[in-house]
Amino acid sequence: MSTCVSLIPPLFEESCLEDYLKSGRTVSFTLRPTANELALFATPLDADFRTGQPTSQNYPKEQDVYVTCWDEVPTSERRLFITDTSIIFAAFRALVDHVKTNEPELMRAMEYMTAFRKLAGDYITHIQECWVHASQTISRPQEDTRFTGEHYRSMYTSLSIFQTLYLPEEGIDDVPVGDELLEWLNTHFIEPSTEEGDQLSALEKPWEDETFWQYLIRVTLRGLTKSSIFFLQALSQHPSEHLQMISEKLVSILEKHPRQKNYATEKEFFTASRRWKDRAKALRLELDRVPDDDRQDEFENWWDNISDLLGIIEGRAEVLQRVCVELGGDWKEIICTWGVWIDVGLRRAELPDIAGRVMYDVPSDPSSKEDSLHADLFLGRPLQALSVAHDIDVWLAAHLADIMIPLGLLDSETDDESKLTIRDQYVIAYADYLQSDPGLWRHTVDYLCSCGPVGHQMADEILLRVPLRLEESAGKHDAETSDGDLAEVVKDINNTCFEYQREPVRRMICKVAAQKLVMMKKYGLAISYCLSAEDWPGLGRIVDRVLNEYIAHGPSRFTSLVADIAPSLQELQVEPGPHGVFVQRLKFAVRYAEFHHRSRSGAVDYAALDLISMFEEDLAPKSWWGVLLNDSTPFLQNESTLYFSAADASLLLRRLEEVKIQTDHGYGDDYLGVLARTMNLTGAKEALKRLDVLRICLARYFARCILKGKSRIV
Incomplete structure (x- = not known):
């Protein structure tokens, strides 16, 4: 994937590349992976290898540096979406890991499929909330405009159809899918609009409106029986007695339209559907007997429209497909109504074949990523679906891939070159996007640590680069606040390292934190981090720094500093082995500080004992x-x-x-x-x-x- 970056002001004007190169310059860049930032700058085309200086006399001495980011920092709304859905991701991974560890052979058992569906439903709920919120929010200047209400609507429909096709509710995974598909279609692609129905129902003679027959056929096609019956009953006032009679019988037929949910067994449902269609075919005979002269009213040929309507009810595939196209529908409308009107026994396993036949005549829209994604899902092509989902939103691709693995839709083998599975590649791509906001490092690590050894190594690099800022403040309160901020960050990192068993990284971070605290002369907290990291040489260096405080500032400053490190000595009293020399150094600093404290406070006897004991105990x-x-x-x-x-x-x-x-x-x-x-x-x-x-x-x-x-x- 190529990206075009526009530099303002430009390095050179359009069509001036040759002059730019003659000046002795080319373009280089450097990456800052922790924030997805890119720095572009001019560099010498030819340089002295010993000094790095340009050899061309025309090379300008001063050059601009352009800093950009290939992923915009998430807005507050997007950030909320990321953090909320990361909780669901964690629950999903915990469930998958539990099954893998304890009952791998039952990964696709019904109880676990139900749990997976519930978690997928949680994703859908959050996306729906974001869609509603984004649709109502006025975009602010300088805001990332990619994640609009329309964007989240696209994700909402896509994840919903994935759930419908691949994560059915318990007990209906191998039953006809027509009603579910029609419900999805009517939920996410509403046609016709409510406003059209309101306008027609307000007319005394609605059939005189040019949109009447289109509306009637569309609501019938979409299974909106109440609307169909209402407007068919309105035809009782039509001048044609033939149409009055036929519309009355159509009302009777539609009122008794068999729906699967109303039957205890499939056999009963199929029997009722077959008999129901026989009634429609009988009505066809009556319709064909209508004289040609009486098939047209003053506005249009009502007979053709009724014929199309009856053809759909009869289950004629060619009529359904033609009518959908004429009404402005697409392949989705054909397939989602197929299981209601054409083949009431349509199963999920049969959908790819039906979808392939339909899309051969009515292809998906290649300019619409959403439509392409839906097509791949209907065609049973998860790999292609993930590729398109990545173009829509890297979040969608990552979480779809994560769900596909326990469903057996993706190969779980690792690639020989990258050492990653397909699922891991998409999750890592999402984690890379999260790096555009360093404040999301916890979530970045969570996603990376679900991606095997490679992901763990990448997570280590993220953890090692979490900013540990500790600035000296003017006021004491501010300094203490900075102390606390650093401690909280290190605590969060430590907890994350413990969770994912990244012990070497945890120790390294504790060492770095100790070094920062030493710079601020927070020796007590620095020593606690050294002990946590088991950094014994570091402990020795801190004690030397504390003793140097005595040399530089005398016993008063020294005593107050040692008061902070004395508690650390309690957990080191029995420290054996080669690290004892560093502990010995710490014990000396504490004892020597106690000596000065007792001397100043009047406890001279005990001070003398301290002095002698330091020699006696070596x-x-x-x-x-x-x-x-x-x-x-x-x-x-x-x-x-x-x-x-x-x-x-x-x-x-x-x-x-x-x-x-x-x-x-x-x-x-x-x-x-x-x-x-x-x-x-x-x-x-x-x-x-x-x-x-x-x-x-x-x-x-x-x-x-x-x-x-x-x-x-x-």
Whole structure:
């Protein structure tokens, strides 16, 4: 299928292609598949392969970029239609999957066919509502004008005839189909109009109107018995006594027209129909005896019209076909009335043969997609019907194909090249259309995930590209709202991934969400996403970011940030295996924040315990040893209280000695780099000098411990 795109302003004027090429330009494009967008732009016809720059001196430096979309974004009404029918689609797929899993051999059992019909009826109801709404709505400027009331009417009639032909009600799948077809015809293609009947009924002598006989034959043909009888009875005032007599007998015949619903068995119905037609044939003998001179009134030949009417009642196929064409009807009217007047035993299985014979003489309208679709459905050609349905509306083709599969109307084998079934190809085409509105990503994924491995892979790409927007806002409330919006989107994506078992995609999205939250310094939520994704290196990077907050802004900012991540530690207490190093890093950040919080709040005793425990449990990274040793100095300098035992002080001394030895051997940055950064020092050696005061404090502290004779005072 080719598409013409008009560029405004044009790249070049009409008939100026040669000049355009001489300027050193050609046309290129790039796709944005997540929104069905296309960017067109001029590019160099010849370019230096090393720099990508044009070699032609005539190539203009500035070029326009044209952005377009091959599917317009759905309007609010179309969006509502899409979302409503997606619920039915989900229910239909759930039913099909259930049957496939549990009772595949019963896919076309009556109970399931009834359920399929009910769901197809739900589709039809929604399309009908859209038709009514669109017909009453005034189109707005810049609105997609493809989906008008007429468009939905076409879909409504098409899906209705599909249901009539292929999804009959329970118990009538193998009974004569004439009444159902006539009901469909009268529902969707109303002829003659009510206004015509009202105008004729208001006349004292309606037969004098030029439309009288056409109207009478049409209502009889359409099975509108009450209207037929009313106007036949009006002929009792006609000047011709012969016509009066014949019309009276026609009334008697039509009043007793056998209809299948009035009989308990087909045998009774067929017997009654045969006898009824015998009465019509008897009336034919009387009609033929009318003298030629009395067959015409002052307006036209009434005898010919009555003959046509009686020919239809007798069941003459050639008369029915000729009359339908003369009245402006088409092949649909012939076929849909065939089972009422010509062959009352007409079955669905016989329709393709009858339709082929009728359309040989009265073909379908090739310029009407709707008429072509109806023809293919009557002819029993589902593949051709789907192709035409796709041209009408990609929605219609996708959902028709979806219904056809459990009915056995389509081959369910996958194509060797595309790895897709016919049904999947149409559903994926519809999913591609949905991408014109990124807000419909959930529905796009639902449809794609019903299309086997290929559809799942395509759905993965959609999920990975759902926008995770988190903008820094001026006000706190706005920032919190953005937080919530991101969390809701990720929650929706996670739920979708769980539903369709797309675990690798879910983890990747959680990683991306964590990265965005880290940029906004929402470390608590970022860590929860890392844990959900089991992204342990990511967890480590977040903890490093939090610890860097201490280095850059001090303990106050650091403590408030750690308060958000502390709850995440509860679910990680027993984390085994190689990921323990990252959990250890998180535990250190939380414990170190608790240390500062207790120090500021006056719980100095517990702060001292926190400080020592970080060394005892080997919780503190070696790069932070210098910081912790420096933090211990105020506790050692307190003259009134011994916050550490002699053993605690010995531990501090051992750590200090290890730092000194490693620094002397050139590894000072591994131990004192963080301390140097927090105190704005030039390097590890200067940081080590700052710790000299700690050595003096420890010596004095040991002396006080000996004098007091206690290992700890609390």
